[in-house]
Amino acid sequence: MAKAAGRAGMSEAEWAARVDLAACYRLVAHFRMDDLIYNHISARVPGAHGHFLINPYGMAYEEITASSLIKIDLDGNVVDDGGQDYGVNHAGFVIHSAVHRARPQVDCVIHTHTPAGMAISALECGLLPLSQTAMFFGKVAMHEYEGVVVDLGEQQRLVADLGDSQAMILRNHGLLTVGPSIAEAFTAMYWLERACQAQAMAMACNTPLHLPAPPVVELTNHLYKPTTRRPFGLLEWPALLRLLDRRDNSYRS
Structure with missing residues (x-):
């Protein structure tokens, strides 16, 4: 089980990143995108290369808190386990590293297995511009299913398919979003999930789509x-943190 930990030995920037990442986990659960x-969900440690x-x-x-997060390097070596007995999901290491x-x-990198995301990942057409939310994504990358992501050999193909996209559909698997900040990656995932839900609902109506x-x-x-009007995600993030704080602020510990 997770043991108590604190900020000892951490920079303020790392602690802030931990709080935001723990909040991101709680928000994904709050919006029923967990599994x-x-x-x-991963976040780069500020000032710590790799x-x-x-x-x-x-x-x-x-249950995720700022102090319970595990710090690893790009080769999968545990740098700081947060003083607990848990390890790291190998598939998570393969994808995120x-x-x-x-x-x-x-x-920040976010990966989900929501019913709507898995449904759209199984459609040959992928995500369609059926809703304004879906149009947020100019290009949604696609990565073919190769089985559970435990083979390091898949890494090269995965990042090649992702390219410079902010969002990717993992065929017959789920969704992935990335961002220059935790806030932006979360907002991208929230919108991608909503776009998938709307498309799945519209297609289920069995009537011509417009x-x-x-x-x-x-x-x-x-x-x-983000360069046209404002970076989406940054304005929303403080409101989302207030939402969590009203319900349970233990993610900050």
Whole structure:
């Protein structure tokens, strides 16, 4: 079981990242995007080259705290286990270390197995621009299913398929988003999940679908770009933290 830990030996920047990452786990659980003890969210450790934080394999998302997060390096070596008995999900290491190594500008990686995400991942058409939310993503990458992600050989193919995209559908598997901050990666996942839910519901109606004209889709995506109006995620994040604090602020411990 997790033991009490604190900020000893940590920079203020690392502790702040831990608090935000723990909050991200709680928010994913709050919005019902978690999957028992499975899936993973990682965040780069500020100022520590090649180190990132990830969840202890065995804790539910609603249990994650800033001090319980495990620090590992890009080769999977545990740097700080938070004083607990849990290890790291190997599939989580394979996926997240690949992205953090290939995309140094990415600070956070989120992976989910939601019913809507898995449903859209099984459709040949992938994500369609059926909703304004779906149009947030100009390009959604696709990665073919190769089985449980435990083979290091898959890392190269995974990051090649991801390219410079913010979102990727893992075929017959689930969803993945990345961001330059935890807040931006979470907002991207929240919108990607909502877009998948809306598409699954619309397709279940068994009636012809209406897609906006391509120029409208392109314009809408342009208006959603962080350089057009504002970086989405940063404005929302303080409100999301207040939501958690009203319910249970133990993620900060």
